[in-house]
Amino acid sequence: MLTQQIIWNLNELFPSPTSPKIEEAIKEATVTADTFENKYRGKIAMLTPEGLLGCLQDIEAFEAKFSDLILYANLNFSADMTQPQSQQLHDRTNKLNAKISKQLAFYSLELGKLIKAKPELIDNPTLSNYKHMLQRVHRRVEHQLSEIEEQLVIEKDQYGVNAWEELQSKWLNTRMFEVMVAGEKKTLSYGQANGLLPHPDRATRESVNRSIYGLLGKDGEIFSSALRSICNDWVNVSKRRKYSTPMESSLISNDTQETVIENLLKTVETGATIYRRYLKLKAKLMELPILGNHDIAAPLPNTPELKYTYPQAEEFITKAYSRFQLEYAQAIQDMFSKQHIDPTPRFGKRNGAFCANHYNGKSAYILQSFNGTLSDVFTLAHELGHATHNYYMSRKQTLLNTNVPSAVAETASIFGELLLTDLMLGEARTDQERKTILSLVLDEAGMTAFQVTARVWFEQSLYNSIEKGEYLDYKTICNHWVNARGRIYGEAVTWLPEMEAEWTMKPHYYMANYRFYNYPYVYAQMFVYSLYEQYLQDGKAFAPKFIELLSAGSSKSPLELGRLVGLDVADPQFWQGGIKVFEKFLIELESIV
Secondary structure (H helix, E strand, C coil): CCCCCCCCCCCCCCCCCCCHHHHHHHHHHHHHHHHHHHHHCCCHHHCCHHHHHHHHHHHHHHHHHHHHHHHHHHHHHHHCCCCHHHHHHHHHHHHHHHHHHHHCHHHHHHHHHHHHHCHHHHHCHHHHHHHHHHHHHHHHHHHCCCHHHHHHHHHHHHCCHHHHHHHHHHHHHCCEEEEEECCEEEEEEHHHHHCCCCCCCHHHHHHHHHHHHHHHHHCHHHHHHHHHHHHHHHHHHHHHCCCCCCCHHHHHHCCCCHHHHHHHHHHHHHHHHHHHHHHHHHHHHCCCCCEEHHHCCCCCCCCCCCECCHHHHHHHHHHHHHHHCHHHHHHHHHHHHCCCEECCCCCCCCCCCEEEEECCCCEEEEECCCCCEHHHHHHHHHHHHHHHHHHHHHHHCCHHHCCCCHHHHCHHHHHHHHHHHHHHHHHCCCHHHHHHHHHHHHHHHHHHHHHHHHHHHHHHHHHHHHHCCCCCCHHHHHHHHHHHHHHHHCCCEECCHHHHHHHHHCHHHHCCCCCCCCHHHHHHHHHHHHHHHHHHHHHHHHHHHHHHHHHCCCCCCHHHHHHHCCCCCCCCCCCHHHHHHHHHHHHHHHHHC
């Protein structure tokens, strides 16, 4: 828990949202964008390998500088969405970003045409640093539109799907929720109420679920309007870009193939019986005939309620990372010493947790609402894994090689959770503590691997409905959510009626032009579980290979990254390894019980 306000220090970016340096950065970005346009518009198709190298280095220099401004505006707004100065800067930089994106849309279009016409450039020694980036460009080129069309897409998004995304986020973070906490009525922000979901008191958990999702459900038609508009918009964009399915764009973005993801989802669906085995065991441990949805992530009864101060969390995580390798803990020590973490819950703060890369600073920034629970400690360890990934990647790669796909971006974060798990299980003083930790690990992995798979099916069902000409009103969307959920949970859980609205608060569905956000988390969870098994076999010899994987950034494909540590994600049987590790934790819990 936090006894005082702790906020991040953004001075490394800008002193304040009204600083004169903001104006200077805006002017510099505008001038640099004009210079780049004058230098390269209409000329990229004629560039020699040496000329193309210069072009790529120029765009990297511009993006590195401009990204500081965008990062600051986003971080400042996320920390408190209610401040007028933060709102104004956020809006202003969004408009500037849209303007410059339109202005420089020619770059990616001309680069794509050049690589399509001269694919031999991909293997040119002069461009060796950018080889895989150019391979990804070649894969995208068939789906590019004309420059005018690309500019129109940016314009329509600015006050279209982007606005729906912002509405969903603002609604959630500017509402207050009435909750009965251990018999006492309290009015809480979303971040505070959400922090009570794993509360030890069952009546409190039920009250939190009913309050949050009941209020969301009352405005269900607003959320269905937003999601329906975003999905229909994406169907039109996908057809215009000649994607074979609404998912194809995300496959390209994640640098993976449909067969790999199909094998993954099939394996998880088959393995859901093991997850249900855990849920039924948990029901017995909680002395319930069957779990309610508000019990899925609940702590076990008659086990210690593990609470931590923020300094204790820092100490635990630092020790866990250090045990893997002393050097490996440098990144998180850097985050704490620079005050790059904002852990305090407060009204107006963006919900959830994230880690944002700061390439120029060779660092990152983390936002979280830390309430002192064991889950919060694991969340912090997770986000610090992202910071560690950024730490190594930014020191070894140029900017264009840091566009890591989501499936890879979760590698260090989930690995960090496992490092913390290993430490905590080893230092647990009683079987009761071990049960608490194992239950949390199984809860979190179950949510990430199994529940998130249901979210993928849910999103697929939305596009199938649109393809069939069905109207996605609130109840129809809820039915899709419930049906997908049932494929994972079966009869192992009963659900409060308010939970049909659960989809409304998932920000991933509202992200403009980024569909199928969820399956990369499943991929990462199953990949890292197998990765961790390899670490346990290799011991200390594994650390250099893992750091090499993180340092590679996006300069290699996920398939190549797997091979660096001896794993083959293209093997249909590969994903069984992740299920086996989940079952291994379950067996350990069963043995204690």
